[in-house]
Amino acid sequence: MQLALWTYEGPPHVGAMRVAAAMEGVHYVLHAPQGDTYADLLFTMIERSGKRPPVTYTTFQARDLGGDTAELFKATALDAWERFRPQALLVGSSCTAELIQDDPGGLARALGLPVPVVPVELPAYQKKENWGAAETFYQLVRAFAGSRGADDAPRTGGKPSCNILGPTALGFRHRDDLIEVRAMLDRLGVAVNVVAPLGASPADLTRLGEADFNVVLYPEVAGQAARWLERNFRQPATRTVPIGVGATRDFMAEVAALAGIDAPPDEDPSRLPWYSRSVDSTYLTGKRVFVFGDATHAVAAARVARDELGFAVVGLGTYSREFAREVREAARGHGVEALIADDYLDVEQQIAELRPDLVLGTQMERHVAKKHGIPCAVISAPVHVQDFPARHSPQMGAEGANVLFDTWVHPLMMGLEEHLLGMFRDDPEFGEGAAPSHLGAAVEAPLPAVGDAVGWAADAEQELRKIPFFVRGKARRNTERFALERGVGTITVETLYDAKAHYAR
Amino acid sequence: MSAAATALRAPGAERPVLRERGQREVFCGLTGIVWLHRKMRDAFFLVVGSRTCAHLLQSAAGVMIFAEPRFATAIIDERDLAGMADANAELDRVVARLLERRPDIGLLFLVGSCPSEVIKLDLARAAKRLDRTASPGVRVLHYSGSGIETTFTQGEDACLAALVPEMPAEAPEAPRSLLVVGALAEVVEDQMRRVFAALGIGPVRFLPPRLAAELPPVGPRTDFLLAQPFLAETARVLEERGATRIGAPFPLGAEGTTLWLRAAADAWGVPPARFREATAAGEKRAREAVGRHRAALAGQRVFFFPDSQLEIPMARFLARELGMEPIEVGTPYLHRQHLAEELELLPAGTALSEGQHVERQLDRCRAAKPDLVVCGLGLANPLEAEGIATKWSIELVFTPVQGYDQAGDLAALFTRPLDRRARLRV
Numbered sequence: 001m002q003l004a005l006w007t008y009e010g011p012p013h014v015g016a017m018r019v020a021a022a023m024e025g026v027h028y029v030l031h032a033p034q035g036d037t038y039a040d041l042l043f044t045m046i047e048r049s050g051k052r053p054p055v056t057y058t059t060f061q062a063r064d065l066g067g068d069t070a071e072l073f074k075a076t077a078l079d080a081w082e083r084f085r086p087q088a089l090l091v092g093s094s095c096t097a098e099l100i101q102d103d104p105g106g107l108a109r110a111l112g113l114p115v116p117v118v119p120v121e122l123p124a125y126q127k128k129e130n131w132g133a134a135e136t137f138y139q140l141v142r143a144f145a146g147s148r149g150a151d152d153a154p155r156t157g158g159k160p161s162c163n164i165l166g167p168t169a170l171g172f173r174h175r176d177d178l179i180e181v182r183a184m185l186d187r188l189g190v191a192v193n194v195v196a197p198l199g200a201s202p203a204d205l206t207r208l209g210e211a212d213f214n215v216v217l218y219p220e221v222a223g224q225a226a227r228w229l230e231r232n233f234r235q236p237a238t239r240t241v242p243i244g245v246g247a248t249r250d251f252m253a254e255v256a257a258l259a260g261i262d263a264p265p266d267e268d269p270s271r272l273p274w275y276s277r278s279v280d281s282t283y284l285t286g287k288r289v290f291v292f293g294d295a296t297h298a299v300a301a302a303r304v305a306r307d308e309l310g311f312a313v314v315g316l317g318t319y320s321r322e323f324a325r326e327v328r329e330a331a332r333g334h335g336v337e338a339l340i341a342d343d344y345l346d347v348e349q350q351i352a353e354l355r356p357d358l359v360l361g362t363q364m365e366r367h368v369a370k371k372h373g374i375p376c377a378v379i380s381a382p383v384h385v386q387d388f389p390a391r392h393s394p395q396m397g398a399e400g401a402n403v404l405f406d407t408w409v410h411p412l413m414m415g416l417e418e419h420l421l422g423m424f425r426d427d428p429e430f431g432e433g434a435a436p437s438h439l440g441a442a443v444e445a446p447l448p449a450v451g452d453a454v455g456w457a458a459d460a461e462q463e464l465r466k467i468p469f470f471v472r473g474k475a476r477r478n479t480e481r482f483a484l485e486r487g488v489g490t491i492t493v494e495t496l497y498d499a500k501a502h503y504a505r
Numbered sequence: 506m507s508a509a510a511t512a513l514r515a516p517g518a519e520r521p522v523l524r525e526r527g528q529r530e531v532f533c534g535l536t537g538i539v540w541l542h543r544k545m546r547d548a549f550f551l552v553v554g555s556r557t558c559a560h561l562l563q564s565a566a567g568v569m570i571f572a573e574p575r576f577a578t579a580i581i582d583e584r585d586l587a588g589m590a591d592a593n594a595e596l597d598r599v600v601a602r603l604l605e606r607r608p609d610i611g612l613l614f615l616v617g618s619c620p621s622e623v624i625k626l627d628l629a630r631a632a633k634r635l636d637r638t639a640s641p642g643v644r645v646l647h648y649s650g651s652g653i654e655t656t657f658t659q660g661e662d663a664c665l666a667a668l669v670p671e672m673p674a675e676a677p678e679a680p681r682s683l684l685v686v687g688a689l690a691e692v693v694e695d696q697m698r699r700v701f702a703a704l705g706i707g708p709v710r711f712l713p714p715r716l717a718a719e720l721p722p723v724g725p726r727t728d729f730l731l732a733q734p735f736l737a738e739t740a741r742v743l744e745e746r747g748a749t750r751i752g753a754p755f756p757l758g759a760e761g762t763t764l765w766l767r768a769a770a771d772a773w774g775v776p777p778a779r780f781r782e783a784t785a786a787g788e789k790r791a792r793e794a795v796g797r798h799r800a801a802l803a804g805q806r807v808f809f810f811p812d813s814q815l816e817i818p819m820a821r822f823l824a825r826e827l828g829m830e831p832i833e834v835g836t837p838y839l840h841r842q843h844l845a846e847e848l849e850l851l852p853a854g855t856a857l858s859e860g861q862h863v864e865r866q867l868d869r870c871r872a873a874k875p876d877l878v879v880c881g882l883g884l885a886n887p888l889e890a891e892g893i894a895t896k897w898s899i900e901l902v903f904t905p906v907q908g909y910d911q912a913g914d915l916a917a918l919f920t921r922p923l924d925r926r927a928r929l930r931v
Contacts, residue, residue, distance in 0.1 A: 001553075001595035002580045003602060005573065010560040033619045035533025035652025038561045040883030050890030052883065059529045062622065062653040076528075083864055095555035096619035096653070099586075124555055125583040 006344050006364055008319035008382055012122035012132025013094045014039050019136045019221075021053040021169035025087035025201040026140070028055045029077045031069070031097035031104050046385050047170050056080040060097070070102045077108045081115070088116045088144075088202040090136070095124035116202070118143045128342075130220040130294065131322060133168055137197055141225040144205035146232065160259035161191040163211045163235075165226055166218035167198035172297065172381040173395045174198060175388075177217060180397030181242065184252060185215070190259050197221075209233040213258040217241065217396070220294055220320055242396045243300035244404065245270050245308055270398035272405045276309055284409065290315040290356040292339065292347055292365055293380025295323030297395070299330040301360045301379045304404055306334060314354050317341060344368070355474045358412060363387075373473075375411035454483045456491045463493050478503045520848060520857055522839060527862025530883050531812060531837055533652030534660025535618060536565045540903065541664055541713070542575040544688045547611035548717040550576040551603060552650070553596065553628060554618030575610075577603065581620055592626055597635065604640050611642065612717035614664065617649035644717070646671065656837040658735040658813045658902065661688060665712060665739040668720060669746060672712075675724035683709045683769060684721060684748065686740070687733030690905035691715070697756075697908060700766060703783035706773050712739075723748050730769055732756060732907060734847070735814035737840050754846045756907045757815075757915060758822035759791035764846070787909035794913025795826050798920045803828030805923070808870050810880035811835035811861050812898040819879070819901060821850045827916060831855045832873045835866060877923065894922045 013030060020028040021043055030036070037057055043049045058076045060069050081089060091104040105119025120139050122132045164181060167174035178198065185192055193211035194204045208229060214237040216226045226237040236258055242251035248270070256263045275281060289311040291302045295318045305311040316331045317339030318324070324340045331338035339350055348368045351359060359369040359376040363384040369376035378387065379395070394400040456464070467475050475496075482499035483491050535558055538550045552558045559578035579599045585592040596615075604610060613635070615628045632647040639645055648667040650660040665686065675682070683706055685697060694711055701709045710721035712729075725747035731740060734755050744750060753768030754761050763784055770780045807829050809816040816836045823829040831851070835858040841848070858866070863884075870878060871891070878888055878895045885895040896919055906915040 001585055001592070001599050002582060003577055003599045004556075004559045004580050005577045006563055007556060007559045009556075010564075011555065011557040013557075014560065033533070033652040034529040034531060034656060035535070035561065035619070036557060037528070037530050037883055038532055038536075038565055040530070041881070042564060044884070044886040045882050048886060050886055052887045057528050059527065060653065062651075065623070065653070079527075079864075095557050096623055099620060099623045123583070124557070125581060125586060128556065 002343075004343070008342050008344070008362065008364065009129035010039070010042075010382075011095055011124050012127045012129060012135070013092060013124065014042070015129040015132025015134070015221075016090065016092060016120055016122060016136040017043075017053055017055055018129075018133050018168040018170050019140065019197045020055065020090055021049070022167065022197040023140075023200050023202075025203070026054060026090055027080055027084045027086035027088075028053075028090040028092070029073075029080050029104070029108065030055055030057050030092060030094055031073050031102060032057045032059070032094035033096050034059045034061065036094050036096075042170055046383055047388055048385070049169070053169070054084065054086070056084075058097070065100065069097075069100055070107055073102055073104055073107050074111060077104075078111055078113075081111075081113050086115065088118055088140075089113060090118050090120060090140070092120040092122060093124075098122075098124050116143060130320060133221045134224045137165075137168075137221060138224040138228060140197070140202070141205060141208060142228060144202050145208040145229065159189065159191045160213075160261060161193045161211045162213050162215050162255070162259070163193050163208055163229075164195045164215045164217060165237075166216055166222035167195065168218075168221055169198070170381075170383055171198075171218065171221075172294075172379075172383055172387055173393060174218070176392050176394035177396040177400065179392065180394045180399055181215065181217060184242070184248075184397055185255065188252065188255055188259065188264055189261060190255060209235070211235060213237065215255065218296055220296060220323065241296050241300055243297070243400060244304035245272050245398070245401045247300060247303065248397055248401065270401040272308055272401040275405050281310070281409075284412070285310045287311045287357040287412065288314045288354070289358045289360060290351055290354055290365075291379070292317045292319075292359075292361040294318060295320040295327050297380035299327060300395075301404075302330060302334055304401070305360065305408075308401070309405070309408065311358070314356055315339060315350055317347065317350070355477070358408065360408065375413075377408045377411055454480050454489065454491055457493075460491045460493050460496050463496055475500070520851075520855075523856065523858040525858060525860045525862040525865065527860075528864065529656070529837070529861040530810065530863045530881055531861065532565060532657040532881070533561070533619070534650035534655025534657065534663060535561060535616065535652075536657055537650065537660030537664060538562060538576045538616065539565055540688060541661060544715070545612070545713050545717045546575075546715060547609065548575065548614065549603070549607060549610040549612070550614045550616050551600065552576065552578040552616045552618055553621045553626060554578055554581065554616075555620045556580055558618045558620075575607075581624075581626075586624065592624075593631060593634075596626075596631055597638075600635055600639060600645075604643060608640075612644045612646065613639070614667070615645065615647040616664075617647065617651050619651045619653050622649060622651045622653060644671070656811075656814075658733070658815075659738075659838070661733070662736045662738050665736060666742050668713060668717070669723070669739060669742040672720045672723045672746070674746075675722040675726055679722065679724065679726050680708070681726045681728065681773075682722075683707065683773075684712055684723065684727050684729040684743070685709065686712045686729050686731050686736055686743070688713055689732055689907060693905050693908050693911060696910055700783060700787065700909075701769070704766070704770055704773070704775050704780065706769055706775065725749075728769070728772055730765065731843060733815075734818055734840070734843060735838075737838075737843060740843065752843075752846055754821070754850060755815075755818040757818045758826045758912050759788050759795055759909060760826055760850075761818065761822055762791065762907070762909050762912065763788050768846075784909075791909040791912035792826075795916045797913065798916035799827050801920045801923055802916070804830065805876040806830045806832050806873070807877045807879065807919075808832045808873060808875035809834045809836075810863075810866060810870075810878065810884060810898070811837040811858070812879075812881050813902050814838060814840075815898075815901055816879070817844055817847050817851065817857075820855065821847050822915065823919065824852050824855070825850060826912075827919070829877075829919075832875055833858060833866075833869060835859075835861065837861070877919065879919075894926055896922050 043053045091108045108117040120136045216222045216237045229235045240251040242248040289305045298318045302313045302316045313334040318327045319342045328338040344364045360379045366376045479499040628647040632645045636645040646667045648663040723746045727748040751768050751772045753765045756762040756765040820831040820834040833856040839859045
């Protein structure tokens with residue numbers, strides 16, 4: 001049993017819903033009790049979908065458990081088929097139905113419906129949302145792409161072509177990333193054969209084998225299906241996720257190599273490189289940043305933070321346990337130890353200890369950062385209604401890099417303002433808790449005391465108050481730690497500046 | 506899916522009720538935790554369930570609420586499913602960790618879920634065991650909020666019913682007292698206290714209290730008024746403790762509030778003149794506030810999808826005080842006895858439905874072309890996309906709407922979606 005206050009991922013059947021809701025012509029019959037329909041509002045409220053997700057729930061009750069829940073499942077599946085007439089029926093269980101072991105796959109097949117039935121078994125007590133999405137997508141790809149032999153699939157011969165795999169409903173900026181990636185492929189002269197799951201029908205999936213290679217945008221969702229396609233259709237897949245200027249360039253080169261065409265000329269249409277080199281950005285240098293999210297976005301964000309904005313990555317972590325190896329490797333490259341955790345309290349603890357200048361995280365970290373008075377930008381799911389902006393706001397490609405620059409830099413104190421606050425801290429307008437003027441009010445989080453063993457002399461306390469509030473907490477902690485380590489009982493002004501010199505190394 | 510849509514005669518009210526069975530687009534009883542944990546400040550709710558339960562709780566209100574909540578989920582995993590002894594030991598470990606982290610907890614609810622019910626994890630026994638062994642001063646109780654047994658607000662009913670056996674017995678010579686039952690906003694409680702004081706009714710106590718440690722006494726000298734229509738089990742166990750229910754419509758709208766107060770006043774023998782004196786100003790204010798919305802709502806046809814069991818009192822309010830025409834009033838469960846006074850006030854010919862087959866109900870709704878649909882968050886945007894105005898029903902539960910001084914706010918909840926459509930030129 002695990003104690004959870006908030007979770008980064010939902011149960012695996014929500015992952016299956018994200019795939020079904022992204023596709024056309026698929027209907028998901030879910031063996032589930034009443035209440036599990038809450039998942040509909042993720043799509044209708046958070047993503048503002050104007051359609052209900054294509055899911056029918058059996059809604060069994062306690063009194064059905066002694067009776068025939070299997071019959072209820074069959075009646076529901078038949079009803080759903082008659083009402084929605086999908087090209088394929090996806091069937092499975094939520095956590096509670098898994099316990100009653102009714103075998104939705106077998107029951108649905110026994111109905112003899114005139115469309116394919118794809119059962120998905122998602123162990124709800126072991127696995128989570130992204131795994132559920134990946135498994136569902138994989139089962140659909142196997143069921144439909146696999147219905148044609150590898151050799152039947154005619155390669156187009158002329159223009160090289162690829163599939164784009166990974167975008168789902170309720171994905172973090174998937175809608176906008178897809179537009180960017182399509183445009184990139186178009187500039188390279190690579191045709192897009194099928195995009196899946198987003199917008200694909202089961203009939204589209206049967207054509208997957210016709211492409212020369214696969215572009216995998218979100219390995220958390222599409223990695224498993226892409227590996228299967230690689231084995232069965234000899235379709236190689238891209239490994240680079242084009243988030244950031246460097247990764248976009250690498251991605252273009254990788255696609256060109258897979259397509260057997262000349263690498264594109266190195267002309268980067270993103271404004272990020274110049275914005276980052278412009279003198280105004282000097283103040284970004286070495287800002288300490290903590291990164292947490294799904295594996296793909298966290299690893300990509302850490303690279304952009306260090307290489308393209310000149311930040312120092314002081315922490316990197318993910319809740320995607322399936323990708324722990326990749327994230328550990330990336331963290332080593334940044335000289336930090338990866339945090340692999342799905343308990344947000346562990347993440348909060350690390351943020352509190354590191355006191356970074358900026359947090360790049362999920363909505364959870366946004367709230368943690370707010371509590372601690374640290375600027376934050378959101379880079380990854382779990383999604384919130386704000387992660388579906390009305391404007392085009394991709395993370396990938398050249399425009400994606402522009403978006404990253406803006407959304408990560410804006411929460412930070414602007415350069416000259418930071419200096420003015422430091423120089424004229426007695427100005428009442430810069431009073432206690434003054435935040436960057438473009439951000440509204442922020443609060444200084446109370447800090448856990450390092451220990452009771454150290455006290456502050458009145459003049460030192462006074463001097464500490466002259467330090468701008470947004471670094472005061474860090475200064476207090478560092479000074480107390482410095483004093484504690486040296487057995488200094490009372491912190492004086494001298495101790496304060498000794499500590500400052502010590503930590504400024 | 507049984508096509509058992511049968512028309513029954515509701516006893517006590519000559520009304521046919523369409524009873525349906527099928528997909529229910531409603532929350533389970535766990536959702537009540539979202540408001541109950543804020544209501545009782547020393548109580549903590551530990552759901553013993555799955556990742557789905559945890560995900561529901563953080564998604565249910567349509568937003569994620571990130572202040573550190575006084576609820577959590579003990580997520581059952583495959584190791585727990587291997588053997589019951591393990592699951593109990595694991596639960597003890599989780600509770601110990603929780604109590605260590607939150608020394609402010611005075612009352613811990615173990616809340617049963619669909620998975621815990623299906624694997625027959627005996628939370629009653631676990632609560633008894635933990636009640637003895639947990640930190641001193643921490644009571645441990647249990648109830649079920651599972652979706653196989655409870656619909657949305659029935660979770661509050663189950664929670665309050667679990668509190669009733671813990672209520673102290675009233676002293677033998679205790680004066681007659683009034684208990685108001687159902688979680689209410691604090692501002693509403695305070696207004697009610699003032700009106701009851703003016704009526705000379707008292708002492709007045711509330712269940713749930715703001716602190717679980719301050720449970721009111723109960724006994725044969727206790728009269729109780731339900732402030733919410735979904736408290737069947739709580740009422741039953743209060744009656745078992747000797748208390749007497751005062752039947753009344755619910756305190757929604759000017760008329761509903763007056764009738765609710767009058768039921769108590771009549772039971773306590775308050776003279777009519779004193780009743781008028783104590784309520785006239787509040788009722789007048791409420792009628793004026795509601796009246797401002799009448800022009801926008803009169804004659805508009807409204808359709809209710811089942812959600813919180815508040816549907817029938819809401820429909821009564823909209824019909825009688827705002828002149829709306831309820832076409833179909835769906836409710837997850839119709840408690841004929843507790844709603845007898847409400848059903849009498851509902852316009853003749855209002856179609857009632859109990860339970861749900863959401864697809865058939867959507868068919869009826871589209872065919873009826875209502876001016877306003879009251880429904881849950883899963884249906885609202887899809888119906889709006891079809892051009893149908895909606896009011897999210899969850900707001901009726903999460904907003905202070907009872908009593909005279911909230912009657913205008915309640916009317917405004919229904920006006921706003923129509924007003925918004927009238928303003929927009931996009």
